[in-house]
Amino acid sequence: MGHTDVVGVEREKWTVDPFGGVIKDGYLYGRGSGDDKDNAAVTLQILLMLHRQKTPLDRDVIALWESGEEATTSVGIEYMVREHWDKIDSEFAILEGGGIVTEKEKVVYVGVATTEKVPNTTTLIARGTSGHGSMPRPDNPIVHLAAAVAKLAEYQPPMRLNETTRAYFQRLATVSSPEDAFLYTHIEDPVLGPMVQEQLRKTMLSQNSNLRTSISPNIIKGGFRSNVIPGDAEATLDVRALQDEDMTEFYASLRRVINDPSVEVVPPKNPGRPKSAPSRLDSDLFRALERAQAKIFPGAITIPSMLNGATDGAYLRGKGVQAYGVGSYVENGESLAHGNDERVSLEGVGKFLEFVYDAVIDVAGAKN
Ligand SMILES: [Zn+2]
Structure with a gap:
């Protein structure tokens, strides 16, 4: 087709x-x-x-x-x-x-x-009290949203290979440079694994996304004029989940990482694409x-x-x-x-x- x-x-x-x-x-x-x-x-x-x-x-x-x-x-x-x-x-x-x-x-x-991977467009909504921009507020939703986005940018959901990605890295190693082959064959290494994964995160974007459910904040919206503290602010995350990801647990982990009751994590409304082995x-x-x-x-x-x-x-x-x-x-x-x-x-x-x-x-x- x-x-x-x-x-x-x-x-x-x-x-x-x-x-x-x-x-x-x-x-x-x-x-x-x-x-x-x-x-x-x-x-x-x-x-x-x-x-x-x-x-x-x-x-x-x-x-x-x-x-x-x-x-x-x-x-x-x-x-x-x-x-x-x-x-x-x-x-x-x-x-x-x-x-x-x-x-x-x-x-x-x-x-x-x-x-x-399974796309799951996710929304963060921060809510606070609107007011005059001349008097900064601790519950300014833009501040809370920015902090939440920064925490998620640092957060790496757990790494997990499946039959395909394990075979992918093993076979790719056989046709790669010695340096890259070393990385591909040590992803799951109990000692070197974390260092290798960090290297992939910085330099091999596609390989890194293959390791885990990924989160990319791609839209941020909040405020409408410089002297008004807005009542809310919103960010859109492009979440690409592993097929076997438990999404209920995944969203619970995002809430734990953000650790801010004024920021709501909203999963996609429709069920989205079917999952499969x-x-x-x-x-x-x-x-x-x-x-x-x-x-x-x-x-x-x-x-x-x-x-x-x-x-x-x-x-x-x-x-x-x-x-x-x-x-x-x-x-x-x-x-x-x-x-x-x-x-x-x-x-x-x-x-x-x-x-x-x-x-x-x-x-x-x-x-x-
Ligand atoms: Zn196409």
């Missing part, structure tokens, strides 16, 4: 027409070229190949292109799951979320996403993806991963589907999705097609 919607553009900052589909120097430029038209195009091409070659199949192969992934899943995957589940009910899914990671034009590893590393499809990787990218390895961001895969895993995130080339560790001059390597899309096609035939093709 692939999603056909894209995010907007800052048109004046592009060097080409972002919606022109410009091909230049071996790349296809355009908004959505890497997120998620590579998956959308590969899905279409595989469907056409199976049809034209009349490939005998043991399983149905279903193609799904959907909208709304970037912000309005209610008209996309949520709608499909709710209204048309019978059309897409399946054991396995292949979608966005991974990538074929290259360094100096060589494929180092193929990342396959098996799970993702990570997709398995021993399923027929994961094994097929590993075999396809060995064939198409010999010398590289397959690394399962947990996304810090969110995809439509959460809704499928919530229905019990073993869903795997893949993608075309990620060159020198740099994803261009949502950025200016978003582009994909044409060679990369071709190799990506070969890789997914091989896995699809492996799992769904007739065995005799």
